[in-house]
Amino acid sequence: MQYNLEESAGFLIYRVGRLLRFRAAQYFRDRNIGLSPEQWGLLLQIAEKGEPAMSDLVDIALSDHPNVTRLVNGLVRMGYAARTQNPEDKRSHLISVTVEGTALIKDVYPDLTEAKADFFEGLDQRDVTDLVRSLRIVMGNLVG
Secondary structure: OOOOHHHOHHHHHHHHHHHHHHHHHHHHHHOOOOOOHHHHHHHHHHHHHOOOEHHHHHHHHOOOHHHHHHHHHHHHHHOOEEEEEEOOEEEEEEEEEOHHHHHHHHHHHHHHHHHHHHHHOOOOHHHHHHHHHHHHHHHHHHHO
8 A cells, every 4th residue: 555645635734834944044054043943934924913911812823832932032032022920910020012123023023925926836816815725624624
């Protein structure tokens, strides 16, 4: 029996995800930006959400609380994010993007987006739209 794993959707999704993460890490290293792809993604999510609670970031990152705490601590140490006590719940903190974090996003985002465009060479906009739609359906099925 032959399984042909390398042609399965699950294997290809996993492999593409790993390669995207590797290329993003390489991009940050080449430009001496001391962020991991996970920190970058989290910084963008914080900027988009405004001042999310730490627990909201755990849900967004699809990770566990200790890992998200480490990622946020790194962003705070680098000056890209700030942590403040939640006025509605003294046991939790709100996370926000600092002026430095906003400047980093404005500086890096356009160039990184352009660099990522090369990954989709050979696909037209409809192909990319269909891919995103299909991946959202699969993700929705997995989340429940």
